[in-house]
Amino acid sequence: MKKKLLIIGFVWPEPKSSAAGSRMMQLISFFQSQDYTITFASACAKSDNAFDLESIGVNRVTIELNHSSFDDFILKLKPDVVLFDRFMTEEQFGWRVSDHCPLAIKLLDTEDLHFLRRARQQAFKAATEITETHLLNDTAKREIASIYRCDLSLIISKAEMQLLKTTFKIDEALLLYLPFLIDEVSEEQRQALPDFESRQHFISIGNFLHEPNYDALLHLKTTIWKGIRKQLPKAQLHNYGAYASQKVAQLHNEKEGFLIKGFANDVNEVMQQAKVLLAPIRFGAGLKGKLFDAMQNGTPFVSTSVGVEGIIDEGSQDFICDTTEDFIHHTVRLYQNETLWKAQQSSGFEILSSQFSKSVFESQFAERLELVSKDLRSHRAQNFIGQLLQHHTMQSTKFMSKWIEAKHS
Structure with missing residues (x-):
């Protein structure tokens, strides 16, 4: 029975x-x-x-x-x-x-x-x-x-x-x-993913009702994105998430390239279109699902010590940026440097296969x-x-x- x-x-x-x-x-x-x-x-x-x-x-x-x-x-x-x-x-x-x-x-x-x-x-x-x-x-x-x-x-x-x-x-x-x-990302799946040149813009994602996600969104809007945009004036940040309230929608600004996209029906599709995921998480717990979505789709990310906790044992600065200056600096480098981008992508695949x-x-x-x-x-x-x-x-x-x-x- x-x-x-x-x-x-x-x-x-x-x-x-x-x-x-x-x-x-x-x-x-x-x-x-x-x-x-x-x-x-x-x-x-x-x-x-x-x-x-x-x-x-x-x-x-x-x-x-x-x-x-x-x-x-x-x-x-x-x-x-x-x-x-x-x-x-x-x-x-x-x-x-x-x-x-x-x-x-x-x-x-x-x-x-x-x-x-x-x-x-x-x-x-x-x-x-x-x-x-x-x-x-x-x-x-x-x-x-x-x-x-x-x-x-x-x-x-x-x-x-x-x-x-x-x-x-x-x-x-x-x-x-x-x-x-x-599930491990096979070599065939890796090869089928869009490459560095095929991708553009940045992405952030997360349920807007979750306070750590909303705080990260505000931090991007008020502090981080201005520094990135200054060096990459044509770049856009596409912010996805369920339950976008009016206070979230009001952050949308076409001129600044800060776009509130709302609910993502297919996270894999939007993740594969983006060049880099931004996740400046300043408090929280557990594992961050957005980082796993990024790694599975071959999308390098920039996050914080809290964000990568439980994922990266001995983090390098390539992943962990706890100051605004470091976050902006590494984000711009990652967006422009194909060699660095590919190295982080490979590291993400290795983390998934060896630890999860x-x-x-x-x-x-x-x-x-x-x-x-x-x-x-x-x-x-x-x-x-x-x-x-x-x-x-x-x-x-x-x-x-x-x-x-x-x-x-």
Whole structure:
């Protein structure tokens, strides 16, 4: 009999809008390769950009927050594995899963560490270096509690794995490093990509609702682009992203060559047309999907230490530019120098093949899942803090949820 996977989504996946959406589709693909029957459930309203899950054989179910109808739903489904999309869904539904399907393996996909992103944003706004005080925020307490309550948490970045193990002393048995699951770019695919001479202009891309992306866009507009444009007066910067609000649209300026293009229906097409991707990300966490899109399409990029975190172990200045002056200088060089451009393109292909092999990480994930499944009782017994948090959180969350349900009935 096929095993059953229930994914509880914070939102419906939008792979064309965000890296989080692409990540979720990669996880769905993995579980389908393992012959799971998959149900995706979410309490979020479905947007026009949401992927049609039923087209790939995934059951789609709308669920309600703080409602006992979820109890009936999960009792009937009886999943073998439950995957929580971000810690917020585990907070809402984890106690109900434990209550009604105690033998289901509970997985948490953090997407990125939300508390780390928040800490960096706070430090950035205060114009200070990030400290342990920034890290020990309320979001950290919630997110790490969620990690402890789950049987296994999927961590997308090596840097975040290190942070959890060293700073927060979390047992590695509860963590699995699982980056983006990327297909290798074959030599034939590389040769078919547009070359240096065929490409023109710059590109930036990212969901405009995501604060690190909006900040990067503003930084480009107000500071960086003026310096680039001064040296490359005919160049344009094409800014793509989902959910372009009025404040984003107002940044469009034909005269300056700063163009708001909005939603990109085909990221590969727009990426291959561009000569260089600009990603001056000043705060955030996780892996940046735009950099992976760039590398897959043979488009060199200029980014920051935060932007390349978890991708480049020992970064060179060819990739990392943390000052405005360096960013502008390297961007102009990369745009004009074909030799440098080709070297960065080759480096991107090498990074994908050597560090982000889909087959390697899928194999590790399957092995780890099997290990946890074989001896779930022993695995949980070694996680006493998780049991403690499960007991107390289950009681408090359970009665709060029931109070909200009773109030609205």
